[in-house]
Amino acid sequence: MRGGLPHQLCTLFALSGVISLIDAFYIPGFSIKSYVDSEAIPLQVNKVYSDRSQLQYAYYDLPFVCPPTGKKHAGYASGRSISLNLGEVLRGDRIMTSDYDIVMGQDQECQYLCSHRTDRQGVKRARELIEEGYVAEWIVDNLPGATSFVTVDRTHKYYAAGFKMGYKEFSPSTGKQKYYINNHITLVIRHRQAPGRAGRSGGKVIVGFEVYTKSIEAAHRDSTGCPQDLRSDMDGMEMYIAPNNTNLASKYPSSSYLPEEDDFDDGSTLTIPYSYSVYFREDESIDWAKRWDLYFNNQEDSNVIHWLAIINSLVICSLLTVIVIMVINRTYRQVHGKDTSGDEGKLLLKRRKPGNGTKSPRLREKAPAGLLEQKGEAERDDDFSSDEEFVEDITGWKLLHGDIFRAPQYAGYLSPLIGSGMQLVFMATGLLILSCFGILNPSFRGGFVSVGVGLFVFAGIISGYFSSRLYKTFGGVNWRKNTLLTALLFPGLLFTTMFILNLFVWAQASSTALPFGTLVGLIALMLLIQLPLVYVGSWYGFHQSQPYEHPTKTNSVARPIPEQAWYTQSIYAALIAGFVPFAVVFIELLFVFRSLWQDKSGYYYVFGFLSIVSLVGILTVVEVTIVATYIMLCQENHQWWWQSVFIGGGSAFWIFCYCVVFYCTKLSIHGFVSGLLFFSYSFLACTVYGLLTGTVGFLTAYAFVRRIYG
Numbered sequence: 056m057r058g059g060l061p062h063q064l065c066t067l068f069a070l071s072g073v074i075s076l077i078d079a080f081y082i083p084g085f086s087i088k089s090y091v092d093s094e095a096i097p098l099q100v101n102k103v104y105s106d107r108s109q110l111q112y113a114y115y116d117l118p119f120v121c122p123p124t125g126k127k128h129a130g131y132a133s134g135r136s137i138s139l140n141l142g143e144v145l146r147g148d149r150i151m152t153s154d155y156d157i158v159m160g161q162d163q164e165c166q167y168l169c170s171h172r173t174d175r176q177g178v179k180r181a182r183e184l185i186e187e188g189y190v191a192e193w194i195v196d197n198l199p200g201a202t203s204f205v206t207v208d209r210t211h212k213y214y215a216a217g218f219k220m221g222y223k224e225f226s227p228s229t230g231k232q233k234y235y236i237n238n239h240i241t242l243v244i245r246h247r248q249a250p251g252r253a254g255r256s257g258g259k260v261i262v263g264f265e266v267y268t269k270s271i272e273a274a275h276r277d278s279t280g281c282p283q284d285l286r287s288d289m290d291g292m293e294m295y296i297a298p299n300n301t302n303l304a305s306k307y308p309s310s311s312y313l314p315e316e317d318d319f320d321d322g323s324t325l326t327i328p329y330s331y332s333v334y335f336r337e338d339e340s341i342d343w344a345k346r347w348d349l350y351f352n353n354q355e356d357s358n359v360i361h362w363l364a365i366i367n368s369l370v371i372c373s374l375l376t377v378i379v380i381m382v383i384n385r386t387y388r389q390v391h392g393k394d395t396s397g398d399e400g401k402l403l404l405k406r407r408k409p410g411n412g413t414k415s416p417r418l419r420e421k422a423p424a425g426l427l428e429q430k431g432e433a434e435r436d437d438d439f440s441s442d443e444e445f446v447e448d449i450t451g452w453k454l455l456h457g458d459i460f461r462a463p464q465y466a467g468y469l470s471p472l473i474g475s476g477m478q479l480v481f482m483a484t485g486l487l488i489l490s491c492f493g494i495l496n497p498s499f500r501g502g503f504v505s506v507g508v509g510l511f512v513f514a515g516i517i518s519g520y521f522s523s524r525l526y527k528t529f530g531g532v533n534w535r536k537n538t539l540l541t542a543l544l545f546p547g548l549l550f551t552t553m554f555i556l557n558l559f560v561w562a563q564a565s566s567t568a569l570p571f572g573t574l575v576g577l578i579a580l581m582l583l584i585q586l587p588l589v590y591v592g593s594w595y596g597f598h599q600s601q602p603y604e605h606p607t608k609t610n611s612v613a614r615p616i617p618e619q620a621w622y623t624q625s626i627y628a629a630l631i632a633g634f635v636p637f638a639v640v641f642i643e644l645l646f647v648f649r650s651l652w653q654d655k656s657g658y659y660y661v662f663g664f665l666s667i668v669s670l671v672g673i674l675t676v677v678e679v680t681i682v683a684t685y686i687m688l689c690q691e692n693h694q695w696w697w698q699s700v701f702i703g704g705g706s707a708f709w710i711f712c713y714c715v716v717f718y719c720t721k722l723s724i725h726g727f728v729s730g731l732l733f734f735s736y737s738f739l740a741c742t743v744y745g746l747l748t749g750t751v752g753f754l755t756a757y758a759f760v761r762r763i764y765g
Contacts, residue, residue: 087249087250087253087260087343088196088197088260088261089249089253089254089258089259089260090159090246090258090259090260090261091159091256091257091258091259092159092160092257092259093158093159093160093161094158094159095128095129095130095156095157095158095159096129096157096158096159096195096196096244096261097128097129097130097131097152097153097157097195098128098129098152098153098155098157098193098194098195098242099137099150099151099152099153099193099194099195100114100115100150100151100153100191100192100193100194101113101114101148101149101150101151101191101192101193101194101199102114102147102148102149102191102192102566103117103184103189103190103191103192103220104147104189104190104192104217104655105184105187105188105189105190105655106188106652106653106654106655106722106723107187107188107722107723107724107725107729108187108189108724108725108726108729109567109724109728109729109732109733109736110560110563110565110567110726110728110729110732111147111565111566111567112184112189112564112565112566113149113151113566114149114151114191114192114193115134115149115151116149116564116566117180117181117184118173118174118176118177118180119171119173119177119178119180119181119236119294119327120171120329121154121168121169121171121329122134122171123151123152123153123154124154124169126154128152128153128154128155128156129152129157131152132152133151133152133153133154134151134152135151135152136149136150136151137150137151137152139501140500140501140502140505141501141504141505141508141573141576142500142501142502142503142504142505142506142507142508143500143501143505144501144569144570144573145501145504145569145573146501146504147565147566147567148500148501148566149566150194153193154168154169155168155242155331157195157242157244157333159246159259159335160259160335161333161335162333162334162335163331163332163333164285164332165279165281165282165285165330165331165332166281166330166331166332166333167279167280167281167328167329167330168329168330168331169328169329170273170280170326170327170328170329171326171327171329172324172325172326172327173324173325173327174322174323174324174325175296175321175323177325178294178295178296178325181220181221181234181236181294182234182294184220184221185220185221185222185223185234185235185236185294186223186234187725188219189219189220190216190217190218190219190220191217191218191220192216192217193218193266195242195244195261195264196261196264197498197500198261198263198264198346198347199216199217199264199350200216200217200218200242200264200265200266201214201215201216201217201218201263201264201265201266201349201350202214202215202217202218202219202265202266202267203265203267212349213349213350213351214265214349214350215350216350216658218237218240218266218267218268219237219268220236220237221234221235221236221237221270221294222234222235222237222270222291223235233293233295234293234294234295235270235291235292235293235294236270236291236292236294236327237268237269237270238269238270238271238292238327238328238329238330239268239269239270239271239282239285239329239330239331239332240266240267240268240269240330240331240332241266241267241268241269241331241332241333241334242264242265242266242331242332242333242334243263243264243265243266243267243334243335243336244261244263244264244333244334244335244336245261245262245263245264245265245335245336245337245338245341246259246260246261246262246263246335246336246337246338247259247260247262247337247338247339247341247343248260248339249343250343260343261346262338262341262342262343262346263338263341263346263349269285270291270292271285271289271290271291271292271328271330272289272290272291272292272293273292273326273327273328275289276328280328280330281330282330285332292327292328294325295325296323296324296325297323347496347497347498350497350658351658351660358661360642360646361643361646361661361664362664363642364640364642364643364664364668365664365667365668365671367638367639367642368639368640368667368668368671368672368675369671371635371638371639371675372639372671372674372675372678375635375675375678375679375682376678378678378682379678379681379682382681382682382685383681386685386763451688451689451690451691452685452688452689452691452763454614454691455614455688455691455693456607456764457607457608457609457610457614458609458610458613458614458693459607459688459693459695459760459764460605460607460609460760460764461609461610461613461693462529462530463529463694463696463697464697465697466526466529466530466531466696467526467531467536467537467540468540468544469525469529469696469697469700470522470523470525470526470529470531470537470541471522471537471540471541471544471545472544472545472700472746472749472750473521473522473525473700473750473753474518474519474520474521474522474523474525474541474589475518475522475541475544475545475546475746476746476747476749476750476751476753477514477517477518477521477522477750478511478514478515478517478518479511479743479746479747479750480747480750480751481510481511481514481517482507482510482511482514483669483747485506485510486503486506486507486510487662487665487666487669489506490503490662490665490666491662491663491666495662496660497658497660508580511585512580512581512584512585512588513588515542515584515585515586515588515589515592516588516589516591516592517592518541518542518589518592519538519541519542519588519589519590519591519592519593519594519595519596520592520593520595520596520600521592521596522537522538522541522589522592522593522596523537523538523541523592523593523594523595523596523597524596524597524600524602524603525603526597527596527597527600527602528602528603534593534594534597534598535593537593538589538590538593539586541589541593542581542585542586542589542590543581543586545746546581546585547581549739549743550577550578550581552735552739553569553739554574556731556732556735557569557574559728559731559732560728560732562728563728567732603757605761605764606761606764606765607764613693614691614693616691616692616693616694617690617691619690619692620690623686623687623690623692625697625698625701626701628683628687628698628701628702628705629698629701629702629704629705629708630705630708630709631705632679632680632682632683632702632705633679633702633704633705633706633707633708633709634705634706634709635675635679635706636672636675636676636679636705636706636748637706637709637710637713639668639671639672639675640668640669640672640706640710641709641710641713642668643664643665643668644710644713645717646659646661647659647665648713648714648717648721649721652717652718652721652722652724652733653721653722673748673751676703676706676748676751676752676755677751677752677755679702679703679752680699680702680703680751680752680755680756680759681755681756681759683698683702684698684699684702684755684756684759684760685759688760695756695760696753696756698756699749699752699753699755699756699757700749700750700752700753701749702752702756703748703749703750703751703752703753703755703756704744704745704746704747704748704749704752705745706744706745706748707741707742707744707745707748708741708745710741710744711737711738711741714733714734714737714741715734718730718733718734
């Protein structure tokens with residue numbers, strides 16, 4: 056046992072080294088799209104989003120941008136919706152073809168797009184989006200348009216997906232903010248020769264898509280609508296319509312103060328001219344297979360922190376491993392040592408000596424036959440102490456052999472939850488494996504969510520099997536009811552919560568809201584695919600499999616549980632034990648939170664590090680559950696079934712607290728709906744994580760208990 060710990064540490068370090076080599080590896084696509092000179096390249100517009108809000112909006116739903124004309128560009132009519140996978144819809148994507156003309160190899164210094172008239176409401180909307188820092192996402196050849204940056208030492212270049220809708224600046228003359236819309240877009244397409252036969256035939260591949268913005272006033276334009284001089288400094292296009300004092304005076308007749316901004320629609324409009332430039336630049340330094348690396352380079356400096364997270368998790372896990380070895384060693388000696396008596400009938404003969412002076416069994420062996428000797432107080436105390444020491448050696452967990460496998464309360468809910476937990480374990484394992492090998496990556500837009508939903512639905516057969524077999528072990532007979540609970544309880548709660556949240560998002564006209572057809576599709580997915588799979592698994596687990604065998608028989612009368620120490624009670628034990636796995640994963644969680652909530656222009660891609668930390672985190676959950684269960688059994692408490700779930704999932708509470716702290720200290724989210732979405736999604740994610748780790752804790756405790764009593 057002593058040699059196992061160094062070997063385990065070496066194995067984990069070696070595994071972390073191997074996986075770290077693929078932390079940025081990905082499969083950028085299944086086929087390379089090449090273009091020849093003079094071939095049209097489609098540009099697609101998607102959505103606008105902000106780090107300060109959880110609400111996203113489809114680009115063409117904005118009232119101040121050029122609407123699609125319906126004309127064909129690159130073989131597609133503008134305004135045509137692109138087919139999306141489930142993950143893209145759930146993440147708020149609304150990809151449509153646009154009116155931008157881009158032809159391979161042909162630079163365009165300026166191309167007029169349109170002059171769009173917007174009313175006061177449109178101007179107000181534009182100012183709100185600029186104030187919140189919204190950025191737009193356009194797509195060329197599956198690459199999001201990016202804003203280019205360089206590091207402080209100017210040695211590295213990196214991309215941030217999206218570009219600003221506009222900017223604001225303080226006006227010294229009025230003392231107020233002015234808002235400007237970016238109405239001229241410069242597109243820089245970086246390309247190189249295509250590999251293989253396509254390259255020899257003159258084909259080129261796109262390896263970079265950069266967007267540069269500029270705000271240009273409506274005046275000083277030529278006959279085509281383009282600015283007369285793009286390179287000179289000109290005033291920006293301010294989003295402002297002068298107030299109509301006549302209408303305001305009629306609206307507020309008794310007021311001496313007339314507001315400058317009002318929602319009153321008097322028919323005034325603002326004309327915004329839009330134009331764009333296109334430049335092609337050959338760049339042989341970027342391989343097509345590594346064209347996404349520029350979106351990741353700004354995260355290279357954080358590799359040291361990732362390694363710190365791994366070292367932190369390994370240290371905590373190693374300390375727990377030592378404790379678990381001590382627990383197992385002590386249990387082994389108690390079972391196979393001299394104090395192996397677990398027969399409660401024999402223990403009754405070894406109880407504390409009655410007060411009438413009757414000798415203990417040990418003293419009877421020493422006394423002459425047929426004679427009773429009177430003893431002094433000192434000798435009686437010594438004998439009493441000896442009996443107490445013997446009783447102490449055989450009390451604790453060994454006294455629970457007749458109650459340790461007694462079915463828990465609410466067993467009808469425990470088995471469906473464990474079944475759903477097995478679904479989540481299968482889904483999370485599959486996602487991490489596919490991500491580590493690069494199959495799931497940022498170029499597979501929406502793939503993480505789509506594959507996750509598919510794995511969850513497919514794992515319904517696993518969920519049904521484990522749930523029904525455990526239900527049968529608990530003595531259940533109505534397996535069809537258990538099947539429905541397994542298939543609908545946890546997924547139904549998730550869907551109901553998302554539906555309620557969707558109502559709030561619908562009211563905001565946000566693309567984050569799920570379309571009605573998608574909701575119907577999710578219901579059909581749950582009822583027509585997942586439910587039958589759960590049914591098949593439940594039938595096999597209940598009718599074709601035997602219940603789990605237990606090494607001891609359960610007494611007819613439950614053993615009373617003595618008063619428990621405060622730290623072994625359910626809520627305290629779960630919080631104390633749950634803090635240890637949280638301490639293992641909290642550093643890596645910081646990067647996940649940043650990618651999800653704080654810096655949406657970046658991409659989280661270091662799944663190698665995440666897999667290592669997750670693996671060590673699960674191992675920590677296993678070890679914490681073993682220690683906590685052993686302490687609980689030593690307190691003669693046989694109600695470990697639910698407790699093991701709470702202990703395994705206890706870290707979810709601390710992760711949710713971490714979300715609250717992150718929200719208060721790192722984020723600048725405004726608005727009730729955005730805050731509601733943040734906390735609701737965080738709660739759902741922590742619930743999923745808690746059920747997953749709670750299932751791991753339950754399986755660990757079940758195996759541990761069966762082992763020591765077997």
